[in-house]
Amino acid sequence: MNTNLEINPLDRTFMMQKSSDKELLVQMALDSTSAFEAIYNQYSDDMLIYAMNIFRKKDVCEDVVQNVFIDFWSRRKELKINSLKAYLFQSVKYQIFNQIRNQKLSDEDFTRLKIIDLSMNACRKLEFDELELQINNQVLKLPVRCQQIFVLSRYEHKSNKQIAEELGISIQAVKNQISKALRSIRQNVTKEEWAFFFICLFHFL
Known part of the structure; x- marks a missing residue:
C-alpha cells in the first residue's frame, strides 16, 4: 500500500520498538507516520485474508483494506478506540458491506460470514x-x-x-x-x- 506519507527519519526508530496498540494509537494521533505504518504492517495481511474470506475478489478486498487505512489515518485525531484489532476488522466488514449491499449474495456468502463470526477470538x-x-x-x-x-x-x-x-x-x-x-x-x-x-x-x- 502506498500511503503517500513521508516518514520523518528521526521517527523511524519507533518502528523497531515493540509498542502496544494503545501506545501506537497515541503516537499516531500525534502524527507519527511510523506508528501508522507499524499498525499497517501488523494488521493489513490478516485484514486482507479476513476480507477475502467474506468476499472472494482480491482486487476489491485490497481496495477495502486500503480504504480502511486511509480513513483510519484521516480520522486519527478524533478516534476513540478501545480495541484496535476489533475496530479495524469491524471497519473491513463495514467496507465489504458497502461493496456488496447492491449485489445479491448467495447462501454460501452468508454461511461463510456466519462461520467467520463464530470463529472470532474470545x-x-x-x-x-x-x-x-x-x-x-x-x-x-x-x-x-x-x-x-x-x-x-x-x-x-x-x-x-x-x-x-x-x-x-x-x-x-x-x-x-x-x-x-x-x-x-x-x-x-x-x-x-x-x-x-x-x-x-x-x-x-
Whole structure:
C-alpha cells in the first residue's frame, strides 16, 4: 500500500520498538507516520485474508483494506478506540458491506460470514455477544405488534409473506413494522455496529 506519507527519519526508530496498540494509537494521533505504518504492517495481511474470506475478489478486498487505512489515518485525531484489532476488522466488514449491499449474495456468502463470526477470538466474540444483547434489549422496547413481527422475521426467519398470512395483515404492513423496528435499533448503536448487524440480518428480510 502506498500511503503517500513521508516518514520523518528521526521517527523511524519507533518502528523497531515493540509498542502496544494503545501506545501506537497515541503516537499516531500525534502524527507519527511510523506508528501508522507499524499498525499497517501488523494488521493489513490478516485484514486482507479476513476480507477475502467474506468476499472472494482480491482486487476489491485490497481496495477495502486500503480504504480502511486511509480513513483510519484521516480520522486519527478524533478516534476513540478501545480495541484496535476489533475496530479495524469491524471497519473491513463495514467496507465489504458497502461493496456488496447492491449485489445479491448467495447462501454460501452468508454461511461463510456466519462461520467467520463464530470463529472470532474470545475478545471479539464478547463484543459480538454484547451487541446481540444490546439489540435484544432494544427489541424488547418495541411496541408489541412491531416486536412480534420483527421476531418472526429476525429470529424465526419467516418471509414477509408468511408473516402477513400468519397475522392476517398486508405484506406492506409487515414491511412498515420491520422498517420501524430497524429505525429504532439504528438510533441506539454506532455506525459500525449497525453495518455489522445489518449484514447478518440482510439475508432474512
